Amino acid sequence: MRILLIDDEEELVSTLAERLSFRGIDADWACSGKDALKKIEETPYDIAVVDIKMPKIGGLELRKMMAGKYPDMKFIFMTGHGSEEDFRAGSEAAGAEYYLVKPVDIEELIRKMKEALKK
Amino acid sequence: MNHQWEIICNDGFQFMGKMNASISHEIKNVLAIINENAGLMEDFTRMAEKGLPMDPERIKSFARKIQGQVQRADGIVKNMNTFAHSVDEPRKRIDVGELLAFMTTLSKRLASMKEITLTVMPAAMPLTITTTPFLAHHMIWRCLDFAMAVSGPNSTVEITPDKTEGGARIRFKLPTGLIGKPSQALFPSDVENALADVLNGQVRVQQDSGEIVLILPESIDG
Numbered sequence: 001m002r003i004l005l006i007d008d009e010e011e012l013v014s015t016l017a018e019r020l021s022f023r024g025i026d027a028d029w030a031c032s033g034k035d036a037l038k039k040i041e042e043t044p045y046d047i048a049v050v051d052i053k054m055p056k057i058g059g060l061e062l063r064k065m066m067a068g069k070y071p072d073m074k075f076i077f078m079t080g081h082g083s084e085e086d087f088r089a090g091s092e093a094a095g096a097e098y099y100l101v102k103p104v105d106i107e108e109l110i111r112k113m114k115e116a117l118k119k
Numbered sequence: 120m121n122h123q124w125e126i127i128c129n130d131g132f133q134f135m136g137k138m139n140a141s142i143s144h145e146i147k148n149v150l151a152i153i154n155e156n157a158g159l160m161e162d163f164t165r166m167a168e169k170g171l172p173m174d175p176e177r178i179k180s181f182a183r184k185i186q187g188q189v190q191r192a193d194g195i196v197k198n199m200n201t202f203a204h205s206v207d208e209p210r211k212r213i214d215v216g217e218l219l220a221f222m223t224t225l226s227k228r229l230a231s232m233k234e235i236t237l238t239v240m241p242a243a244m245p246l247t248i249t250t251t252p253f254l255a256h257h258m259i260w261r262c263l264d265f266a267m268a269v270s271g272p273n274s275t276v277e278i279t280p281d282k283t284e285g286g287a288r289i290r291f292k293l294p295t296g297l298i299g300k301p302s303q304a305l306f307p308s309d310v311e312n313a314l315a316d317v318l319n320g321q322v323r324v325q326q327d328s329g330e331i332v333l334i335l336p337e338s339i340d341g
Contacts, residue, residue: 009148009151009152011152011155011156011184011188012148012151012152012155015152015155015156015158015159016155018159019155019158019159019162022159022162022166053144053232054232055231055232055233055234056234056272078151080143080144080145080147080148080151081144081147082143082147101147102147102148102150102151103147103150103151103153103154103155104151104154104155106158
C-alpha cells in the first residue's frame, strides 16, 4: 500500500514515515495541503493520513478537493483534540470516518489503514 | 450582573476556551513528535538486538530532537501558566510591550492557521499601565481576531504601542484596501465596546489610516 502522511509538523511526518518503513510500509510525507496535492497529482496514493488542522488547506478540505478525482483514496485524519470523545463532540468529526488522536499509536494507525483499505 | 458584564463574561469564556484549545493542540503536537522519536529509537534498539549495527549519531539525534521538543513544550506551558494567572489580580502594573508580545505569542498558532504574521513594533519609550490583566488580554485578542479576520492569507498585522499623555495607544495596522468593506461595520461590536468601557479606554477603527486604535489609560482607576 502507498501512504502519504500530511502534517505541518515536518518532524512528525518524517519520523512517522521512517517508523512505518521499519514495518514494511512505504510512506511519503508532505508538510502542507498544497504539497500534498502536488504529490498526489504525481503519484496517486492508497491512503492519506492527514492532520485535520493545517494552515490554508486542512485535512477535510483536502479530502473534498481529492474526492472527485481520486474516489478510491482513503483518508485517515489525525487530530490534536484531547481525546476521541472530545473530537467526536466537535463539528469536524462528522466528516471523518477514520481518525486518530495525537500522539498516534503506530500499531493503531496500521490497523486503521488495513481497515480503511478493506472497505 | 449588568448587561455589559454579561457580554464580557460570555465572550470571556469563549476567549479562554479558544486559547486553551489552541495551547492544548500545540502541546499535543509536541507530544506526538516526542512519541515518534521515542518510538523510532525503540525500533532501532530492536534492530540492534537482532544484530544490526546501531549508529550512535542516530541515537544522539533522537535525544537532541526530544530535548528540542521539551524546550518547546516548556515555552508553551510557561505561556499557558501566565495566561491562567492573568485572572489572579484585578489590578496590575504591566509593560504594554510585554503585554503585546505575550498576546501575539499566544495567538501565533491561530494566526499561522490563517497564514498571518503578527509583528509587534517596539515602543519608543518604556510604557507601563495599571490595568486588569485578563480584560486587557481579552481586549487585545478581540482586536487581533478582527484584524486577522479582515486580513487575507500571507499578510502581516503590525501592532504598534505608543505612549500618550493619558496612557497608551495601541495601533493594529490592517492591510491596505480594507476601508469601506462591510466587515468594518462589525467593529467595534458590543463586546469590544463593553471591554473598552470597563478598561476605561476607547477602541475604534481609524478609517483614514486603516488601523484599529485601542486607547488604554495610564491607570484603569483614573
